[in-house]
Amino acid sequence: MNALNDHILVVDDEYLIAEGLKLQVEEMGITVCGTAATAAEAIALAQQHRPSIILMDVRLQGDRDGVDASLAIHYTVGSKVIFITGSREPATMDRIQRDHPAAVLFKPVSDWQLRNAIETAKSL
Amino acid sequence: MSIWNWLLYPTGLTAHGFCLSWAPGLVGLHVASDAAIALAYFSIPLALASFARQRSDLKYGWVTSLFGAFILACGTTHVMSIVTLWYPAYWVEGLTKLLTAMISITTAIILWPLIPRLVALPSPSQLERLNGDLTKTIEAQERTAALLRDSEARERRANLELERRVSEQTVELKAANARLTEALSQRSSALNELARTEKEFRASFEAAAVGKAQVEPGSARILRANPAFAHMLGYEPEDLVGHTAWEFTWPEDRAEDIAEYSRALAGEVNAYVREKRYLRRDGQPVWGRISGAMVRSEDTGELTLMVAVIEDIDERYRAQLALQSAKLELEAVVEERTIALQQRDVLLREVYHRVKNNLQIVDALLVMQARKLSDPEAQSALLGLRRRVFALGLVHHQLMNSRDLQTFDVAPFLEELSQNILEGGAEQRINLAVRAIPLDVGLDFAIPLGLLVTELVTNSLKHAFPDGNGTISVVLERAAKSEIALIVSDDGRGHNGDVSPAKAVKPGLGAGIIAGLVAQLRGTMTMRNDHGTSTEIRLAAPVLL
Numbered sequence: 120m121n122a123l124n125d126h127i128l129v130v131d132d133e134y135l136i137a138e139g140l141k142l143q144v145e146e147m148g149i150t151v152c153g154t155a156a157t158a159a160e161a162i163a164l165a166q167q168h169r170p171s172i173i174l175m176d177v178r179l180q181g182d183r184d185g186v187d188a189s190l191a192i193h194y195t196v197g198s199k200v201i202f203i204t205g206s207r208e209p210a211t212m213d214r215i216q217r218d219h220p221a222a223v224l225f226k227p228v229s230d231w232q233l234r235n236a237i238e239t240a241k242s243l
Numbered sequence: 244m245s246i247w248n249w250l251l252y253p254t255g256l257t258a259h260g261f262c263l264s265w266a267p268g269l270v271g272l273h274v275a276s277d278a279a280i281a282l283a284y285f286s287i288p289l290a291l292a293s294f295a296r297q298r299s300d301l302k303y304g305w306v307t308s309l310f311g312a313f314i315l316a317c318g319t320t321h322v323m324s325i326v327t328l329w330y331p332a333y334w335v336e337g338l339t340k341l342l343t344a345m346i347s348i349t350t351a352i353i354l355w356p357l358i359p360r361l362v363a364l365p366s367p368s369q370l371e372r373l374n375g376d377l378t379k380t381i382e383a384q385e386r387t388a389a390l391l392r393d394s395e396a397r398e399r400r401a402n403l404e405l406e407r408r409v410s411e412q413t414v415e416l417k418a419a420n421a422r423l424t425e426a427l428s429q430r431s432s433a434l435n436e437l438a439r440t441e442k443e444f445r446a447s448f449e450a451a452a453v454g455k456a457q458v459e460p461g462s463a464r465i466l467r468a469n470p471a472f473a474h475m476l477g478y479e480p481e482d483l484v485g486h487t488a489w490e491f492t493w494p495e496d497r498a499e500d501i502a503e504y505s506r507a508l509a510g511e512v513n514a515y516v517r518e519k520r521y522l523r524r525d526g527q528p529v530w531g532r533i534s535g536a537m538v539r540s541e542d543t544g545e546l547t548l549m550v551a552v553i554e555d556i557d558e559r560y561r562a563q564l565a566l567q568s569a570k571l572e573l574e575a576v577v578e579e580r581t582i583a584l585q586q587r588d589v590l591l592r593e594v595y596h597r598v599k600n601n602l603q604i605v606d607a608l609l610v611m612q613a614r615k616l617s618d619p620e621a622q623s624a625l626l627g628l629r630r631r632v633f634a635l636g637l638v639h640h641q642l643m644n645s646r647d648l649q650t651f652d653v654a655p656f657l658e659e660l661s662q663n664i665l666e667g668g669a670e671q672r673i674n675l676a677v678r679a680i681p682l683d684v685g686l687d688f689a690i691p692l693g694l695l696v697t698e699l700v701t702n703s704l705k706h707a708f709p710d711g712n713g714t715i716s717v718v719l720e721r722a723a724k725s726e727i728a729l730i731v732s733d734d735g736r737g738h739n740g741d742v743s744p745a746k747a748v749k750p751g752l753g754a755g756i757i758a759g760l761v762a763q764l765r766g767t768m769t770m771r772n773d774h775g776t777s778t779e780i781r782l783a784a785p786v787l788l
Binding site for chain 2: 133135136138139140142143146205206207208225226227228229230231232235
């Protein structure tokens with residue numbers, strides 16, 4: 120497995136949220152290699168840019184969700200995944216936990232929470 | 244001359260010896276012969292007398308006396324012959340001879356006619372023969388008598404034996420009689436006891452409030468029923484007697500009931516206990532609970548009776564049925580409600596999710612807007628807005644995490660909220676101390692409270708510590724009269740809300756928000772500036788619905 124770039128991929132099917140997160144990350148001085156709205160897009164971008172960290176929404180457009188995308192990326196790229204979800208449904212949480220997440224954040228996400236999670240993920 | 248001389252010495256006469264010339268031989272001969280004759284003659288009467296005395300039975304005994312007298316007289320003449328040898332007592336001699344002659348003649352005269360009579364007397368041989376016959380007769384008689392005695396003795400023995408037996412049997416009879424009497428008396432007392440028991444039993448049977456019946460085991464025919472049982476079915480006891488129990492069993496319950504009864508009869512089950520419907524006289528069913536026990540003969544072990552107790556459980560049963568149906572209805576309602584609640588939960592989670600998502604969008608918009616602004620004051624204002632948005636989002640997050648989706652414990656919420664505000668600030672070294680009582684709150688209380696904490700902590704953060712060192716404390720505690728107190732304080736320099744000393748131009752947004760929310764919560768606020776700033780807000784404790 121080749122080395123990963125020190126970039127972050129943002130995955131959220133809400134454009135504004137993806138943009139907001141992107142700005143938040145950029146304000147921390149980290150490059151965002153792209154934003155994706157679907158699982159397929161996310162996998163493609165991840166494989167293309169090989170980001171070290173992915174901010175992943177759980178609910179995505181299309182038939183596959185963030186957990187599916189994360190699994191695929193985990194096996195093909197190996198990026199660390201920080202889940203950002205609006206819900207904490209037990210079923211979803213179970214699936215997330217099986218995916219060895221670097222962190223789980225709940226919307227709305229504060230700057231401090233995001234910075235904390237990214238720094239923790241980097242150190243893993 | 245005396246008579247005596249005349250007799251013995253008649254004058255003139257000489258002694259006879261003289262005539263014999265006293266020839267000794269001759270005189271001697273006479274004396275001796277006469278003496279011998281006399282002696283013989285004298286002894287014969289003695290012998291005769293002795294004989295006659297010994298044979299007192301002799302017939303004609305007086306003849307011997309006559310003989311005796313005759314021979315005695317003869318003897319005396321011979322004595323006189325001797326006497327006359329020496330004495331010439333011829334008179335005496337002659338008189339003697341005369342007497343002798345008289346006696347002899349008399350004797351002779353009497354004797355002759357007597358001879359035939361004497362001859363007629365039985366001879367000794369005859370007597371002996373007679374005696375022998377007699378002896379035989381006597382012996383025969385004695386034998387007969389002996390036999391008689393013997394048989395008498397046997398009879399006596401037999402009688403004795405008989406008497407003994409009779410006596411024994413009498414004793415036995417007496418004993419038997421005594422036993423019989425005792426038995427009769429016992430039987431009588433047993434009968435009395437039985438009668439008493441029977442009376443008591445009848446009383447308990449007849450007067451019992453619970454139904455009772457006695458049934459012939461094989462046929463299930465009712466032998467006896469008490470009023471309670473009969474009335475339960477709308478009958479009188481005599482209406483039931485003679486009918487089988489099945490006639491009063493609800494038709495649909497009969498088959499199963501008979502089967503169970505048969506099992507009890509066969510001894511497969513210990514007792515016959517059923518809850519079943521009876522058929523009332525009016526055709527209506529009535530629920531009863533029957534407990535039957537089989538009574539067996541002590542001797543043969545055969546079933547003799549079934550005694551049953553029948554309780555009227557109609558009311559209870561109907562109540563049970565009603566209860567059951569009510570319970571089922573209730574369960575259905577509960578299930579419905581549970582489903583509704585689950586649906587509500589799903590909906591609520593979805594709503595919270597969307598709220599949070601939207602808040603994230605608002606946050607994103609603020610971030611994007613801030614990027615376009617160059618004015619630091621404007622950027623700071625947007626940061627303030629982001630903090631408030633975060634507070635709203637955190638409340639929803641807590642709600643989503645709670646079990647009922649409506650209330651949550653305020654303490655961890657305040658901790659996380661304050662921490663986030665503090666860490667979101669500049670790179671200051673400010674300590675945070677949060678101490679909150681556990682308190683369940685709902686959305687309506689948590690949002691104003693969260694916003695108040697946000698404003699107050701932000702104020703302290705902004706104004707209290709120009710040198711960037713200090714402690715901010717957030718306390719939620721119980722106050723008097725079901726009130727709670729929120730106290731946010733710092734140990735920095737005193738300040739007056741968000742009125743910045745540098746730019747004290749007009750009251751900021753925060754102060755207005757604080758005043759408005761305190762009013763909304765019907766609380767009171769006091770502020771002190773004493774080694775830092777302390778703001779205490781008193782609120783009525785939230786009442787959860």
